[in-house]
Amino acid sequence: MTVKGDLIVRAPFFMNYNEIQHVVLRHRRWIINKLKYIRSLPYIPEKQFVSGEYFWYLGNTHKLNIVDKQKEKLTFKNGEFYLRSDVRNQAKSVFTNWYKEKTLKMVQEKANFYSAQCSASFKSVKVTSAEKRWGSCSGNNSINFSYRVAMIPIFAIDYIVVHELCHTLEHNHSQSFWNCVIGVIAYYKNAKEWLKRNGYKMHI
Numbered sequence: 001m002t003v004k005g006d007l008i009v010r011a012p013f014f015m016n017y018n019e020i021q022h023v024v025l026r027h028r029r030w031i032i033n034k035l036k037y038i039r040s041l042p043y044i045p046e047k048q049f050v051s052g053e054y055f056w057y058l059g060n061t062h063k064l065n066i067v068d069k070q071k072e073k074l075t076f077k078n079g080e081f082y083l084r085s086d087v088r089n090q091a092k093s094v095f096t097n098w099y100k101e102k103t104l105k106m107v108q109e110k111a112n113f114y115s116a117q118c119s120a121s122f123k124s125v126k127v128t129s130a131e132k133r134w135g136s137c138s139g140n141n142s143i144n145f146s147y148r149v150a151m152i153p154i155f156a157i158d159y160i161v162v163h164e165l166c167h168t169l170e171h172n173h174s175q176s177f178w179n180c181v182i183g184v185i186a187y188y189k190n191a192k193e194w195l196k197r198n199g200y201k202m203h204i
Contacts, residue, residue, distance in 0.1 A: 004145040007031060047204050055081055056202055057102075059153030059194075074098045095204050100127045102150040110161040111143065117184050131203065134160045134195070137167035151192035151202040152195065159191035 011020045026029070047053060054061035060162050061114075065079045066088060073087045073094045082086065104127045122169055123142045130136075130146040137143050143164040149157055166180035181188050 007035075043203060044203065049083065049088055049095075055095065055204065056151035057081075058150070059156070093204055096129065096147055099150045099204075100129075100147040103127045103147050104147055106157060107143075107149060107161055110158060111165060114158070114162050114184060115165055118162065118165055118169070118180050120167050120168045120180075122165065124197070134199075135164040137164045137171065138165045139171070141168040143168070148202045152198075155187065156194050157189040159185050159188050162188075 002101045007026060009020060011023075018189070039100075049064070049066075051064060051066045055064055056062075062076070062080055064083060065087050067082050068085050070082060070084045073084050073090075076084045076098075083091060083094065101103075104125070108125050111122060114120075115122060120140065122137075123140055126142065126144045127147055128144050130144075131148070133146060134149060135143065135145045143161075145160065145164070149160060152160075162181055162184045168176050169180055169199075170177035185191070
């Protein structure tokens with residue numbers, strides 16, 4: 001399900017149409033409820049990348065300034081963003097790369113710190129362009145995080161990192177999994193609530 005309310009079905013090549021349709025119908029209640037939720041959210045206009053727009057970083061919005069002379073394509077200083085005017089036509093990718101860099105640094109540090117606390121072991125840490133999921137854990141315990149993680153508050157970042165680390169121990173959402181999360185992040189419900197109320201705003 002995309003942030004715009006479009007349903008995308010991905011299936012193995014060997015599955016036929018009837019099998020795919022059966023799976024979709026089996027989950028129709030979840031799909032309908034999810035669609036209702038997404039369509040109930042306030043409309044978020046697409047970014048125009050002009051001076052005066054605001055962009056999220058660590059749980060707060062910060063003003064964008066378009067400047068003519070600057071060495072870096074995008075900088076953040078004194079609580080504001082500065083985008084070089086000659087790269088404005090590439091602004092979305094410039095911002096995405098900036099967020100990816102910030103996210104990777106934070107989640108690597110936090111994964112190393114929290115893995116000791118929950119006795120977890122991970123293979124690698126990667127940052128993706130995911131627009132829906134905050135994070136994921138592969139079968140070989142590689143943990144992945146959306147570039148959007150840099151947009152949310154530190155306490156929510158801590159929760160997302162611990163969430164994925166606990167998945168290296170429990171590849172499900174069983175009570176054992178949540179016991180792992182609670183053992184490290186006692187306030188995890190506050191983080192989940194913040195993400196539920198504000199997550200849809202974290203896009204560029």
